[in-house]
Amino acid sequence: xxxxxxxxxxxxxxxxxxxxxxxxxxxxxxxxxxxxxxxxxxxxxxxxxxxxxxxxxxxxxxxxxxxxxxxxxxxxxxxxxxxxxxxxxxxxxxxxxxxxxxxxxxxxxxxxx
Amino acid sequence: xxxxxxxxxxxxxxxxxxxxxxxxxxxxxxxxxxxxxxxxxxxxxxxxxxxxxxxxxxxxxxxxxxxxxxxxxxxxxxxxxxxxxxxxxxxxxxxxxxxxxxxxxxxxxxxxxxxx
Numbered sequence: 478x479x480x481x482x483x484x485x486x487x488x489x490x491x492x493x494x495x496x497x498x499x500x501x502x503x504x505x506x507x508x509x510x511x512x513x514x515x516x517x518x519x520x521x522x523x524x525x526x527x528x529x530x531x532x533x534x535x536x537x538x539x540x541x542x543x544x545x546x547x548x549x550x551x552x553x554x555x556x557x558x559x560x561x562x563x564x565x566x567x568x569x570x571x572x573x574x575x576x577x578x579x580x581x582x583x584x585x586x587x588x589x590x
Numbered sequence: 591x592x593x594x595x596x597x598x599x600x601x602x603x604x605x606x607x608x609x610x611x612x613x614x615x616x617x618x619x620x621x622x623x624x625x626x627x628x629x630x631x632x633x634x635x636x637x638x639x640x641x642x643x644x645x646x647x648x649x650x651x652x653x654x655x656x657x658x659x660x661x662x663x664x665x666x667x668x669x670x671x672x673x674x675x676x677x678x679x680x681x682x683x684x685x686x687x688x689x690x691x692x693x694x695x696x697x698x699x700x701x702x703x704x705x706x
Binding site: 481518519520521522523526566568576577578579580581582583 | 594621623630631632633634635638646648680682684686694695697698699700
């Protein structure tokens, strides 16, 4: 079945550091790929998405490229801020509709001033 | 414009009891999906409701059931609670009308269920 593997956390960085969170996936067909963010005490918010190979999703300085050859969708940001501290989830959809998502376990990011 | 709202925010139940969680979708949305998020894990898809019917289901036992009302709001019911049912239950809404199934999911803040 479909699965998503994220790098284990927690990840602790200083403000303005470069961020990479690795994500690889296994899926049948051609899924869309997503990054969601969960701030403390809140639900999940869509951060960015990519729907086909070589697409780059970007939002709020974060970006990720859909790499079909390596089945990866790594999240990057050039300069993190304290306000980026949250849990980040990589996900894919199954069956072509976006309401049935398979998530990774999440990566906790803490950014220190 | 209110987003997805869930109630209650926290709930404590005893093993063997039954629980009902509620969700109101974002304005303009007609589809509700439910997810279970155990501590330290990613959310897992439970089921999805559209046009008052369960359309898709994940790998959850029949103890988990749901309902969607004509105003698109939804309930998640769990019977015969087990300790392992303790989790954050997330509701997500989207728009499917007209056969468009790719609108993004909007999540609520969840209901934290503790089973003792």
